[in-house]
Amino acid sequence: MKKILALVLAMMLLCSASALAAGSLVVYSPHDADPLNAGVAMFQAAYPDIDVQIIAAGTGELCQRIVAESENPQGDVLWGGGADTLAGYVDYFEPYVCANDAVIGEAYKAADDLWIGESPLPMVIIYNKNLIAEEDVPKTWDDLCNENLKGKIAYASPAKSGSAYTQLCTMLFSKPTIDEGWELVFNFIKNLDGKVQDSSGNCHKLVASGEYAIGVTIEKSAVLYNDNPDIGYIYPAKNSAVPDGVALVKNCPNPDNAKLFIDFVTGLECQTAQNKDWVRRPVRADLAPEGLVGLETLDLGNYDFAYAATQKAAIVEKWNDLTIEAEE
DSSP states (O other): OHHHHHHHHHHHHHHHHHHHSOEEEEEEEOSOHHHHHHHHHHHHHHOTTEEEEEEEOOHHHHHHHHHHTTTSOOOOEEEEEEHHHHGGGGGGEEOOOOTTGGGBOGGGBOTTSSOEEEEEEEEEEEEETTTSOGGGSOOSTGGGGOGGGTTOEEOBOTTTOHHHHHHHHHHHHTSSSHHHHHHHHHHHHHHHTTOOBSOGGGHHHHHHTTSOSEEEEEHHHHGGGTTOTTEEEEOOSSBOEEEEEEEEETTOSOHHHHHHHHHHHTSHHHHHHHHHHHOOOOOBTTSOOTTSOOGGGSOBOOOOHHHHHHTHHHHHHHHHHHHHHHHO
16 A cells, blocks of 8 residues: 555656646856756756756856846846855745755755755865975965965955855954954965956966966866866865855746756756766765765865855955055
8 A cells, every 4th residue: 555655646746747847947057158058958858848048147247137136036046156155145045945955965055945055166276386396385275375475376356256255265264263364364465466366267277377386266177177287286274165056036937947957956967967077076965076085085164154145245345455455
């Protein structure tokens, strides 16, 4: 009798999913074009009756668009963007417990289910082996303040780059107090020698081209150089692994399809393909990353999502003030 009931329930769920799998879906995403298009193509193969439209732009731009459209939402789901940025826009998201919730660690999803992590992103220090000896490569955030590295560090403005903002907050949280964190950051700013990039996407490229000896970037950018013998990277102590997230837009026009999409991009098939084909780190505890070190091997600090989200304007303002002070 139990087997019959289980079979009936499974058939009901299958029919329910099929009924939902039609109509439209608008995906907002800051992801790189290749993994973005590949993920959406996989979703459309699984749900061919859903017409998917992609709106690609930066995380900040997309979040502001969601705010501007809040009276009449046009997007259904935001796929990508650092969770610390998403946490600042939770008033514009709907809570959703995804189908893969059980295999996603508590550190990689919002306690109120307003965003769900889909790919943790450790920070790395990338370096050009022709410009710096292995023994001189910084191993900690404090090491970046070594005067021998002055003017040799590629780093983007946290006022313009989401990943640079996460890196800034990681430095702040690496110290026992925020005040001590700001002392570290001020010394780091002085060591940049007035050279700050407009885009985080430039940092790893400038190191690879030999314009800078080292750079602060995200893991998924550094792994692009795994086959380049001149480029190396390390994971600094007291690191962070803030995930890219996915969130359901509040009052979106196609909520059922958006939920299907969230389930899909956090599902085993998509997570496996994104890791294998694009070296994106899976968030699932039941899926070991291919070509990447395990998160359990890294020295991860305590990243305060709430502080990073609610204090962003003040943090960026202080960064700007300290930058001006360092140049005086």
